Amino acid sequence: MNSSLRHLCVALTASLLIPASAFAGDRSDWPDNFTVGTASQGGTYFAYGSGWAHFVAENLGVSGGAEVTGGPVQNMALVHAGELGFGLVTLGPAREAIAGESPLAPGVKMDNVCAMFPMYQTPFSITVLADSGIKSISDIPDGARIGFGPAGSTSDSYFPRMMETLGVKFKRRNGSWSDLGGQLQDGLIDVVAFAAGIPIPAVSQLEVQSSINILEFNPDELKKVVDAFPVAPFTIPQSTYRSLSADSQAVSMWNFAATNCDMPESFVYEITKLTMENNDKMVSIHKAARSTVPENYDKNTVLPWHPGAARWFNENGYTIDANMIK
Structure with missing residues (x-):
């Protein structure tokens, strides 16, 4: 490890440390x-x-x-x-x-x-490449290959049903967020439906390497999804991603x-x-x-x-x- 990296690690660890005296007490039953x-x-x-x-x-x-x-x-x-x-x-x-x-x-x-x-x-948000021509959820073409995250994840459990509720016909794909971001860049999938706390590392990485569109829910789509699922309206602030030119309407859990x-x-x-x-x-x-x-x-x-x-x-x-x- 070079000296600058070592100093950074030491500084990060120190910044997260709280005085040990703050945590006195019986620890006999604590796990190792x-x-x-x-x-x-x-x-x-x-x-x-x-x-x-x-x-x-x-x-x-x-x-x-x-x-x-x-x-x-x-x-x-x-x-x-x-x-x-x-x-x-x-x-x-x-x-x-x-x-x-x-x-x-x-x-x-x-x-x-x-x-x-x-x-x-956790906001539910949708990302596509800008050159796909997709600018709204209704623009997603029939048969689009949509990555919904790891199998069994929150996104995979709810986002496909949300898309079906909104009339989107798709082919389902699974994988880690970083893998799906790479597949989107390589043209192997058309859309990534993210459900993760913001800023999502994979989206931040995507917009460094590509021009992307982050799709929002219009008022009618928002009402349909909120009525059908245990989610609430959520606003992704413009400052979250440099690809946003305004706040973006999403839903969250x-x-x-x-x-x-x-x-x-x-x-x-x-x-x-x-x-x-x-x-x-x-x-x-x-x-x-x-x-x-x-x-x-x-x-x-x-x-x-x-x-x-x-x-x-x-x-x-x-x-x-x-x-x-x-």
């Missing part, structure tokens, strides 16, 4: 290590989850890291089964998994997954960090405290973490709260009813 389920490389989950795992590990002195997964649907299954201690989940797939409607295990109620803290909203409900209470309490009380550190990991603030705790109406997380929120003026705590 932990793993966070994220999603594919090139997406926001992986960038956010990897950085957050490093932040927690460095500050709490427990070895931890991120794992590439298929996204929220798989994360719910892995956390429920105890194969991963933590996972990043979107509330739509979480609701289906709790109800026993996960496509990975139909009939299995994944009810051993608990909420920790709000992350950010909330994401929460989740844990196996059997994780030690004091461990989850300290992780929640660390994350909720240091938003500046989280934003330095990923800009989407601007929404990783305690005020957004009430966006969770799906997952039961882990007792450790609920204790921090209740101690700090954010009321979580006892019937919402596992």
Whole structure:
């Protein structure tokens, strides 16, 4: 490693460290290590989850890291089964998994997954190459090859149904966001339907290398999708991507960090405290973490709260009813 890179790594680590004295207490039941389920490389989950795992590990002195997964649907299954201690989940797939409607295990109620803290909203947005001539959703031609992200991801679970609701006839493709971005550039697919926190690394990379159009939902399309799916209107600010000449209308779904409900209470309490009380550190990991603030705790109406997380929120003026705590 050259000296400048070494200095950068040291500076980044130092910028994420909190005084160790802030985390005193009994750790006898804490795990020796932990793993966070994220999603594919090139997406926001992986960038956010990897950085957050490093932040927690460095500050709490427990070895931890991120794992590439298929996204929220798989994360719910892995956390429920105890194969991963933590996972990043979107509330739509979480609701289906709790109800026993996960496509990975139909009939299995994944009810051993608990909420920790709000992350950010996942906008659903559509990207094409500018030279495709596609400027709106209605311009997408019949039979277009659309990349919907990794199989079983939030995008793959909902975006195809949204496109069908809007009358788009397509050929479905799956892959990591970075792979699909490359396929779009190479002409192997026509559209990428992204569902990830903004700015999406793969879109930022695409617009450096190509001229792209980011398609928005018109008022009629917006109403149809909001009426049919567990999403809400969302505005992508013009400043998010240099390809935007104005704010772009999209829809979104909330994401929460989740844990196996059997994780030690004091461990989850300290992780929640660390994350909720240091938003500046989280934003330095990923800009989407601007929404990783305690005020957004009430966006969770799906997952039961882990007792450790609920204790921090209740101690700090954010009321979580006892019937919402596992």
